[in-house]
Amino acid sequence: MPWRSDPTPYRVWVSEIMLQQTQVATVLPYYERWMKSFPSVAHLADADEAELMRHWEGLGYYRRVRSMHAAAKKIVQDHGGIFPLNYEDVLALPGVGRYTAGAVLSISTDAKLPVLEGNTQRVYSRWIGLRDSPTEKEANKLLWELAEKILPRRGSGQLNQAAMELGSLVCLPRNPDCDSCPVRGHCRTNELGLQDLIPGKIKRIQYEDRTEFALILMNRKQGVDRYLARPLPDGGRWAGLWDFPRCTEPATESVDAAAAWLSEQLDTVVAPGPQLKTIRHAVTKYRISLHIHQVSLAAGQRFVPKHHDSLWRWVTLDELENLPMSVTGRKIVKLLTL
């Protein structure tokens, strides 16, 4: 993996943030592209947010990239652009928790700091035969203590990486390959044959079904098609990414209600139109059916975005190509391009 070949704190930090909730294979091309565009903390701090979002597009959990941007600016301001090597300073960076701080410093500088994430939770639980759920408070505390106790005087980074890799390649959630496991001689779970019961059950997310509407409002001017879109406002889902009007109000079940919502947003009258497609996708705990509809301004109505108090813009599909969008927003662009 590219971040292993030259594990500077910056490179490891970027990889760790990208790998949160995301598979290694998905991260690899994003990581390479990122490092070419933003090879240092200073490059990242100076970057335009829309450009960063465009690089992140498709990785999801966009709060991560905004936190990284804020962290890079903090590093420039408080540490002269040099990634801090003090644990408390790293922990104080936006978007960095105990695991990330430990991983970055142990892997890049061999600091004697523990890590505990999904893989090590499972490996350590099995190693000591802990039957409780590893995310329960007491069990979690015990696992952090264990992760710290087993660190050698030198080589903590290697041990942390080895334990994580053991979890991802050998000590799998189902059917762990105990016969080829290098710690099988010390593993309580293997001794007791309790691989199916340990680690204890982790509470799964309860998914909720939701219906949302994407409304495609087009305006043809001098033979050029323009669509209504905006960067999503701060504080909400996908803040900073561009999107077509999307009605996410939980009680909205029909395109008529969604068109009424847009009418209110734009202070004009929007008429519902035909359905183009439905996309099903998941965001955090929601399973969403996104109905995409064409809509139009009612006869005699017009909409001119007021630049000073609104984010709405009429944009061409070519312009959207260079702007950051969510995965479903990009799918809608493709649909309109066909």
Ligand code: SF4
């Ligand atoms: S012996 Fe089996 S259960 Fe124990 S750590 Fe190794 S792979 Fe996991």
